[in-house]
Amino acid sequence: MTDSAIVLAEGESHFPPGIHSFDFRDWFTGLSDTALAHMFTTITFAVWASVAILIVFFLWAYRKPQIVPTKKQWIAESAYGFIRNTVAIDQMGKKEGVKFAPYLATLFLFILIMNFWAIVPGVQVSPMSHIAFPAVLGVLSWIIYNVVGIKKHGFIGYLKLTCVPPGAPWFIYPLLIPIEFLQNLILRPVTLALRLFANMFAGHLILLVFILGGFEMLNSGNIFIQGLSVFSFAMGIAMTLFELIVILLQAYVFTLLTGMYIQGSLADEH
């Protein structure tokens, strides 16, 4: 036990995968003890690469927009138009929807590309499996829907809108108001961030289990177990496809919920 613990701590062996699998070395070891630790790792590289890919693609594809779109322009427009129409305008209507569509589309694309690193060969880990990144997005969503609500209804009006559900009998208010307050104003960003984080974290873990497990079986001396490793790798591939669905779904869910929260803040008082 002590042996394996030491080995794990040193990161030389990868099986079984655990939380240590999410710790990435600093690229510049000299920075490890400074404030710049964790600034240059595979994770942050993936973050910057995601942003760079999106910025470069969209600026390139939309350099000279035309009425009749070219193929690359069409792809860029579809990416934006998907969130604009199915999330923003569907929930908030044409006027408000168009106002919030740019943020929601940016959010969706960012999460999508960040998630996508989970199945990119050679990286196979999403930055979203580090709580910091989903947390930033969750807090941003929280700020946005609260600011929007307070702007529209005033501070008291907004509190009333979110915490006092209409139609409930008065004697249940002491119970209902704290629950609503907690749910709508405290837990929403937490659940947003945790849902995304946990999905990507678990996805990475599952891939590691099957792929590293396959290698572990290959390394065992037993020919029978070595033969069985094929199934482990096959599961790894199947789980990669499954992960693709999770990637798309989680990016969409995060965006959809943010849109719903904003819409809730915009809703007229009952």
Added chain:
Amino acid sequence: MILAAEEGGAQILFPIWQEILVGAIAFGLLCFVLMKFVFPMMEKTFEARVDAIEGGIERAERAQEEANQTLEEYRRKLAAAQEEAAAIRDEARADAVAAKEEILVSAREEANRVIAAGHAQIEASRQQLVRELRSEVGNLAVDLAGKIIGQRLAGDADTAATVDQFLSQIADDTAETSGAR
């Protein structure tokens, strides 16, 4: 090991502040670029597209209306032309009838005139013939009578009366003959 795992298990829920910084800056940069330079342009393009389509429809409607007007105009012109043609035809027919009448009338007049002229000429010729014949028959008769009777009855008073009677008889015969003819 178990302790370490538990500590680690909690760790994953505490964000690394450097990563928060990186995430915030990276996402902020992305938002800035996409929301300022890309998506507003897309909205503009969408609007331009809607305008283009609606403008196209409007243009088509205008062209359709223009075409309808032109068609109407042509129909009106065609009807007018047909009316005019009918009028011209009627007029021509009336003209033709009138001309025919005129020709008939003048032809009849001409015919009558020719006939009248013929009658007059015939009458004149007859008169002349009668006159000529009368004098010639007189002379002939006198000559004949002179030849037949001259030798024996010169200067007889009855002879002159006989000749006159004879001549008037001839004149009556001639008149009868010409009237019968």
